[in-house]
Amino acid sequence: MPILEMAAKFGTYAVMAVILIFALGVVTLRNIFHCALCLAAALIGTAVLYVAFRAEYLAAIQILLYVGAVVTLIIFAIMLTEHLAGKTVRQNNSQSPLAIAGLLGFVALLTVVILKTPWPVTQTALKAKVSVMALGEALMGTYVFPFEVISIILIAALIGTVVIAKKDAPEERL
Amino acid sequence: MNAIESLKYFVPELILLGGAFVALTLDFFLRQKKLVGEFALLVIVLALCLAKAPTQPLPLFFGMFELDAFAHFFRYLALGAVGITILISLGYSPLQKRYTGEFYSLFLFMAFALITVAAANNLLMIFLSIEFVSLLSYLLVGFLKEDPKSKEAAIKYLLFGSVCSGIMLYGMSLLYGATGSLELPVIGNALLGAPFKPLATAAILFFFTGLGFKISMAPFHMWAPDVYEGAPTPVTAFLTVAPKALGFAVLTRVLDMIFWNFQSVWTPVLVILSILTMTIGNITAVSQSNIKRFLAYSSIAQAGYILMGLAAFSHLGRDAVLIYLFAYLMTNLGAFTVVLFVAGETQSDSLDAYAGLSKRSPMAAAMLTIFLLSLAGLPPLAGFIGKYYVFAAAIQGKFIMLTIFAAINSVIAAYYYFRIIRLMYLTPATGPAFAAPSKALTVALWTLFLSVLALGIFPSFFITRILG
Numbered sequence: 248m249p250i251l252e253m254a255a256k257f258g259t260y261a262v263m264a265v266i267l268i269f270a271l272g273v274v275t276l277r278n279i280f281h282c283a284l285c286l287a288a289a290l291i292g293t294a295v296l297y298v299a300f301r302a303e304y305l306a307a308i309q310i311l312l313y314v315g316a317v318v319t320l321i322i323f324a325i326m327l328t329e330h331l332a333g334k335t336v337r338q339n340n341s342q343s344p345l346a347i348a349g350l351l352g353f354v355a356l357l358t359v360v361i362l363k364t365p366w367p368v369t370q371t372a373l374k375a376k377v378s379v380m381a382l383g384e385a386l387m388g389t390y391v392f393p394f395e396v397i398s399i400i401l402i403a404a405l406i407g408t409v410v411i412a413k414k415d416a417p418e419e420r421l
Numbered sequence: 422m423n424a425i426e427s428l429k430y431f432v433p434e435l436i437l438l439g440g441a442f443v444a445l446t447l448d449f450f451l452r453q454k455k456l457v458g459e460f461a462l463l464v465i466v467l468a469l470c471l472a473k474a475p476t477q478p479l480p481l482f483f484g485m486f487e488l489d490a491f492a493h494f495f496r497y498l499a500l501g502a503v504g505i506t507i508l509i510s511l512g513y514s515p516l517q518k519r520y521t522g523e524f525y526s527l528f529l530f531m532a533f534a535l536i537t538v539a540a541a542n543n544l545l546m547i548f549l550s551i552e553f554v555s556l557l558s559y560l561l562v563g564f565l566k567e568d569p570k571s572k573e574a575a576i577k578y579l580l581f582g583s584v585c586s587g588i589m590l591y592g593m594s595l596l597y598g599a600t601g602s603l604e605l606p607v608i609g610n611a612l613l614g615a616p617f618k619p620l621a622t623a624a625i626l627f628f629f630t631g632l633g634f635k636i637s638m639a640p641f642h643m644w645a646p647d648v649y650e651g652a653p654t655p656v657t658a659f660l661t662v663a664p665k666a667l668g669f670a671v672l673t674r675v676l677d678m679i680f681w682n683f684q685s686v687w688t689p690v691l692v693i694l695s696i697l698t699m700t701i702g703n704i705t706a707v708s709q710s711n712i713k714r715f716l717a718y719s720s721i722a723q724a725g726y727i728l729m730g731l732a733a734f735s736h737l738g739r740d741a742v743l744i745y746l747f748a749y750l751m752t753n754l755g756a757f758t759v760v761l762f763v764a765g766e767t768q769s770d771s772l773d774a775y776a777g778l779s780k781r782s783p784m785a786a787a788m789l790t791i792f793l794l795s796l797a798g799l800p801p802l803a804g805f806i807g808k809y810y811v812f813a814a815a816i817q818g819k820f821i822m823l824t825i826f827a828a829i830n831s832v833i834a835a836y837y838y839f840r841i842i843r844l845m846y847l848t849p850a851t852g853p854a855f856a857a858p859s860k861a862l863t864v865a866l867w868t869l870f871l872s873v874l875a876l877g878i879f880p881s882f883f884i885t886r887i888l889g
Contacts, residue, residue: 392482407560
């Protein structure tokens with residue numbers, strides 16, 4: 248069914264374009280609250296892409312973790328810091344044009360690289376469909392070491408962050 | 422090798438982790454926080470004693486932790502660096518008493534992180550372990566939370582580091598997309614087949630960005646002076662040696678296993694970056710007036726010399742990198758130990774505090790002189806052996822231009838190292854004599870001093886051990 252295939256292709260590109268627009272919004276809009284909303288939209292768009300690429304579990308996690316937790320946290324943080332909520336902030340400075348020029352060069356380089364590379368599409372890659380069960384088994388099997396290392400990273404980072412972010416009352420100091 | 426079988430080769434790392442958690446718990450009960458530091462030191466020594474050289478490469482945890490001779494060398498290096506850092510932290514006063522326990526515990530985590538970097542053999546583990554080291558570094562840099570300079574340094578480090586590792590991660594994703602594997606040898610073989618040159622070139626450049634940040638290679642060195650100046654002095658001493666050494670370890674592994682077929686692409690890049698790094702480091706170091714900034718630029722320059730060995734990438738070149746890193750570790754930690762001692766006495770990191778140091782503390786002046794001479798690469802000190810190997814590798818690889826630039830740079834470096842020595846010996850003292858350094862500092866100073874001398878005088882003894 249070439250029409251369906253074309254529609255799927257077109258839809259995927261459309262979603263990508265929308266993500267790009269929202270991502271631009273994150274770094275250009277002046278109201279920080281709008282930026283956070285744009286970020287949420289961009290993350291939801293990524294989840295849609297995951298669904299399109301048949302990684303439904305990843306999509307669910309993306310929504311749950313990023314949209315559900317991270318963005319909500321960001322919005323809470325914005326609302327709690329009163330002087331940020333309604334204020335507009337400039338997101339560019341005198342170095343922006345230079346940075347944009349550099350960025351365009353970078354994008355051009357990447358485009359050349361991506362177009363020139365013969366991306367291998369194998370049958371195994373096309374048929375790959377990772378079930379949640381296989382994912383869990385991999386995490387407890389082959390990938391158990393990185394999995395455990397991540398938990399150590401999180402705990403070490405947490406301890407350090409608490410030390411740095413904690414506010415000491417002056418009399419509490421030893 | 423599966424996870425259970427791997428555990429028996431993983432004892433030193435388990436001890437480090439266990440030690441980190443016990444140190445945190447001890448922190449609750451002990452009022453004398455120094456004891457936590459001494460406990461952490463004990464853990465490091467124990468791990469050092471139990472670390473056995475593998476007779477053959479062991480792919481532990483399904484190949485996620487590749488314990489070979491190379492990783493084993495860096496394991497010693499990491500444990501040594503962390504051990505010395507904890508030792509000199511015991512004599513460092515600005516650390517708030519309240520958080521000292523966490524400080525030592527984070528250093529034990531750091532030792533573990535560094536070892537995983539050394540043993541990382543696939544893209545996932547490389548990224549994870551490097552991020553682990555980076556996160557801990559950001560936290561340790563910002564540890565003096567009352568000090569605005571420390572906070573500024575941490576933020577700068579964090580922002581710069583995130584961008585660089587983001588770029589490296591993008592390079593990794595390109596490699597994964599093209600080859601469908603995370604294993605370094607598999608990727609290396611897959612890149613041979615199809616016309617992957619543009620992709621490999623981009624990936625190499627992205628890796629240079631991410632790892633160049635870790636080793637403070639120009640043009641990714643901008644964070645180094647501010648971070649080194651703002652961080653607590655023991656952390657600065659640590660950052661100038663250990664993450665840098667491990668950055669070189671990963672770079673060697675990546676170039677060796679993925680990009681060995683593209684040597685014609687990255688050799689010229691590395692030669693240019695090496696010249697750029699040492700020149701920028703040396704020329705900027707001349708005009709510094711703060712000793713920590715001064716040593717920061719000097720350490721950027723040293724990274725340039727080490728890159729020479731990597732650019733040559735012969736057998737000799739890789740040996741040169743290992744030997745240089747070992748010599749540099751001892752020397753730079755030693756120099757920072759003296760800086761820490763002088764700052765503790767004068768409350769100042771300015772170069773003026775070193776005027777007449779030979780009168781105020783003859784021992785500190787003599788030792789700093791030896792460390793600076795070793796950094797300058799004069800015989801018969803450790804730095805000379807490292808420089809000798811690096812130059813030999815560059816000449817053997819017919820990198821004449823690079824060698825000439827390195828020689829000119831060594832002369833500039835000698836000028837500014839001697840400037841400090843002159844300041845210590847030929848200018849009149851501005852204050853009273855110093856008290857003797859604390860026990861911990863004395864032990865650290867003598868250990869480093871003797872290793873710098875020993876490596877310079879009996880190089881063959883050490884080199885045969887380093888190169889296995």
